[in-house]
Amino acid sequence: MNIVALFSLFLNVSVCYGLRSLFETSNPSLSWPPSGRDFTGSIENWPGQGEQLGESWPRIVVANLTTLPTTEDFLREYVSMRKPVVLSGLYEQMTDLKSQHGINLAASEFQNSPHAAISKIEAFRYGHGIKERMTFRELLGKISKNQDQDKWYTYGHIPYSVKEMIRYPAPLRCPKIAFQTMVETRQLFYNIEVSKPIRQELNHQLYCMVEGEKEIVLIDEADFPSWSNMKLVDDGYSGKLNPFVDVSKIDYNTHPGLKDIKKIHIAKLQAGDCLFVPARWIHQQNVLDKDNSLEIRWQPLENESDLDCSGYLSPILTLGDLPWLGEKIVKPPERSTDPKRHAFKRLLHLLQRVVLTNQAIGITDFSSIIKMDPFLAPELPKWDDDCQEISETLFHLLDRNKDGKLTANDLDNILELDVDHWANLIHDQLSLLAEVIFDMRVDLAGAIPLDETVRQRVIQMIDIKEK
Incomplete structure (x- = not known):
């Protein structure tokens, strides 16, 4: 039986x-x-x-x-x-x-x-x-x-x-x-x-x-x-x-x-x-x-x-x-090296912040929320066109019923969705946003003066790489 x-x-x-x-x-x-x-x-x-x-x-x-x-x-x-x-x-x-x-x-x-x-x-x-x-x-x-x-x-x-x-x-x-x-x-x-x-x-x-x-x-x-x-x-x-x-x-x-x-x-x-x-x-x-x-x-x-x-x-x-x-x-897998854990953590955070709310969130408000979220955009120097493009991609990934707003209705018919794949797509966009932020901060920091010991080590590493 x-x-x-x-x-x-x-x-x-x-x-x-x-x-x-x-x-x-x-x-x-x-x-x-x-x-x-x-x-x-x-x-x-x-x-x-x-x-x-x-x-x-x-x-x-x-x-x-x-x-x-x-x-x-x-x-x-x-x-x-x-x-x-x-x-x-x-x-x-x-x-x-x-x-x-x-x-x-x-x-x-x-x-x-x-x-x-x-x-x-x-x-x-x-x-x-x-x-x-x-x-x-x-x-x-x-x-x-x-x-x-x-x-x-x-x-x-x-x-x-x-x-x-x-x-x-x-x-x-x-x-x-x-x-x-x-x-x-x-x-x-x-x-x-x-x-x-x-x-x-x-x-x-x-x-x-x-x-x-x-x-x-x-x-x-x-x-x-x-x-x-x-x-x-x-x-x-x-x-x-x-x-x-x-x-x-x-x-x-x-x-x-x-x-x-x-x-x-x-x-x-x-x-x-x-x-x-x-x-x-x-x-x-x-x-x-x-x-x-x-x-x-x-x-x-x-x-x-x-x-x-x-x-x-x-x-x-x-x-x-x-x-x-x-x-x-x-x-x-180990917690620190498990991509699935990181992907799900980001997905769950986004759903809580912008989908499971008592209001309908449009794309403009969504970008404002991402911009101010220290978990999704930590230490963001400025919001540029690259950030906006990533934000819009994220919005469309979350707007599953394609009505131009994020509500709990976007979580209907989850059974038809490969949640792992969905989480990975969102994770990839947020990782791309993290790279953009990192590049911004490097550009703002400019050249970093090195003491002689560090300078010699850098030269040695470059030398080895060229050989």
Whole structure:
């Protein structure tokens, strides 16, 4: 069964309204099965029959750390011990929200960002099982305007331009983990209450909430002895799931193995929280509000309690700097020498400055903006005909609907566009502008007097070149 059909199947049976929150009523002291009850007699009388998964079980609340642990502590106390934990504040660190260089992935902010405008995704409608190609901007626009009664969701790798903006998680700052174990990323958006299927991942996972609220039921593999005997399917990534269980209403007639669960761990995630789920832990998510979140997966290592984490990691390391084997990204180019990064940085800057505004910008105003922008035209001595020609070329590259003005409408139908090629064309023009500015500054500076030592070296270099 392919992944599209699989998710369509579970969504058709798992879109739920009025899901019960189990977190606040958790009691780890309960016995299972409950005192005076057992699994003999009619199945309809078995404990848990017809209830939400985990409702009558002993439930242990997952610890919530309000201060981020050091890498050493995180690896020793949680990763190596296979112990789930909530890390409050980690999402803020990863997105650098307090900095002007950060990114805000909240739907209302992200929708109007240049990153969403050029990020192509696959979106699905609940109950249809049909995927549609669109940009993140288009998806969030459909949802915010409530254009139809259909409910949408998306679940795919974090787009390239967004990866570049997300800092590497502080508790994982270990070169061996960063450059040898990263598997894949996910960016999710669900705008409906939904029960997701029970699944088991072979990798470690980090779930980070941007917006919304959800509870996650977690089960240690040792506390669910019949899991491997259930009807499981490959999730299309690196784990197994059971999409056939209606977790909002347990039915032992079709899934008797659920009674063998000994105890439950439970976490409640709200905006800004991240949950570490150890490899091989079985878990199931209930979205109580919308689910706007990020996921990171990485491979377990041996001796994680005493891992050699010596070596340098850049303080501004991002997810875009890392290899992601599950995304077929083997080794990204170095940041300082990667032309694609420079091209996208310039494209995103231009889109933010002159396209995603609340006004229509004509060619004259566009040239004035370029002239005064220190990022696009640094230390510009004067604006001449060459600068104007480059500015007009840039304007026409951005004016995709050819109406003589720059507006957000120029970002419609991005799917038809090769964004990499578009970014390169704009990058080439801005590089040409930089050369013009450099030549201007050299002309203005005139001849530079040289001391005797430098003069002799220059003569030697000229001599060598002539020979």
